[in-house]
Amino acid sequence: MGRVAERGEQVAVRRVSREFTLLDVLADDVAGDAHGRRCVRGGKNRALSLVAAPEQGSLGGFIRSERDRSNMSEAAEDDADEAAASARGREVWIEKYRPESLADVKGHENITERLESYISRNDLPHLLFAGPAGTGKTTSAVAIAKQLYGDEWQENFLELNASDQRGIDVVRDRIKSFARSSFGGHDYRIIFLDEADALTSDAQSALRRTMEQFPNNPRFILSCNYSSQIIDPIQSRCAVFRFSPLGDDAVAEQVREIAETEGIEVTDDGVDALVYAADGDMRKAINGLQAAAVMGDVVDEEAVFAITSTARPEEIKEMVDLALGGDFAQARAKLDTLITDIGIAGGDIIDQLHRSVWEFDIPDREAVRLMDRIGEADYRITAGANEQVQLEALLASLALDEE
Ligand SMILES: Nc1ncnc2c1ncn2[C@@H]1O[C@H](COP(=O)(O)OP(=O)(O)O)[C@@H](O)[C@H]1O
Numbered sequence: 001m002g003r004v005a006e007r008g009e010q011v012a013v014r015r016v017s018r019e020f021t022l023l024d025v026l027a028d029d030v031a032g033d034a035h036g037r038r039c040v041r042g043g044k045n046r047a048l049s050l051v052a053a054p055e056q057g058s059l060g061g062f063i064r065s066e067r068d069r070s071n072m073s074e075a076a077e078d079d080a081d082e083a084a085a086s087a088r089g090r091e092v093w094i095e096k097y098r099p100e101s102l103a104d105v106k107g108h109e110n111i112t113e114r115l116e117s118y119i120s121r122n123d124l125p126h127l128l129f130a131g132p133a134g135t136g137k138t139t140s141a142v143a144i145a146k147q148l149y150g151d152e153w154q155e156n157f158l159e160l161n162a163s164d165q166r167g168i169d170v171v172r173d174r175i176k177s178f179a180r181s182s183f184g185g186h187d188y189r190i191i192f193l194d195e196a197d198a199l200t201s202d203a204q205s206a207l208r209r210t211m212e213q214f215p216n217n218p219r220f221i222l223s224c225n226y227s228s229q230i231i232d233p234i235q236s237r238c239a240v241f242r243f244s245p246l247g248d249d250a251v252a253e254q255v256r257e258i259a260e261t262e263g264i265e266v267t268d269d270g271v272d273a274l275v276y277a278a279d280g281d282m283r284k285a286i287n288g289l290q291a292a293a294v295m296g297d298v299v300d301e302e303a304v305f306a307i308t309s310t311a312r313p314e315e316i317k318e319m320v321d322l323a324l325g326g327d328f329a330q331a332r333a334k335l336d337t338l339i340t341d342i343g344i345a346g347g348d349i350i351d352q353l354h355r356s357v358w359e360f361d362i363p364d365r366e367a368v369r370l371m372d373r374i375g376e377a378d379y380r381i382t383a384g385a386n387e388q389v390q391l392e393a394l395l396a397s398l399a400l401d402e403e
């Protein structure tokens, strides 16, 4: 009887978890775009009058929202938007709590201090922000514009996405018309080029020339995941800032602040779980918090792991222990549970394995062996191999060596 109830409950949780995972994806899309959308929708008329763009279609093309939604009709977007919003009954928190100023950006004090000093001297060099997703690159760029231009920031800040399919020529045209158009009061305007590492090196060379051609000296802020993908001549023209994955304290602090403002109870293990699941990505942490908060009154460890499709570190360890002990069948069953029931992607299991290797209480020799296999599986999965096959092969090789 008790068991049946428990099973029923598990199923219910799982179902909810699926729904919200999907919603989360939707909301993530919507949220990721919200900033861009503000430019497109809110600033449309202003932006149009600024730039001598022939028609709306060509105006928005670089703004992230349009690229990301290129597969969705405008109406479908709005539906998705509303569905996500009404299911939660509130705004998307990553936008609601996007820091307005550099002082509110968590974690990167060394970076924000230097940026503040550029602002106070009103002397901004070209900037290159490098680092993984959800660490505050876009946030910092927008915060700089808000601090420099106040209410007029949208007129003085152009956000483009370098991975726009129409290529560097279109990007350059947009940059040119923005740079040429007249503006009042400020010495320079800012062009924020997201995903600059998506440009080929030829396109980057063209961009480099473009950067130097303008009379009004617009300042560029380039954002990328890996600065090594940016050609040297551009790097040497920019002050480079590395946005490392956010520290546990920074993520925990922001999560607690938001929970308090929203009047949500989060347990300590809930915060720890969010920090673990986010792995340095603040966007993930905040989305996880919001999704878990919809599920119940208290956000605890269980809610977080269910909603974020993250395995508990103990479960990963159990699977590895089984394999190292030679019990391949059980290890494989555990893997199956993680992938099928909890819905974790194979690549994420590899990431979680990688993060946990040195925390597992296993002999160094086995840890080294495991690390070696993780590297192999990671490479193959990245190269396109079947995730489940690779993970099973990893467990098999651990189990084989035992005999
Ligand atoms: N350092 C940070 N401090 C506080 N919130 C952050 C920080 N970094 C990211 N966020 C939150 O995550 C969201 C996404 O951050 P964003 O700056 O767009 O990341 P990216 O580095 O991918 O450009 C923001 O809206 C904000 O709510």
Ligand SMILES: [Mg+2]
Pocket: 137, 138, 139, 194, 223
């Ligand atoms: Mg960004």
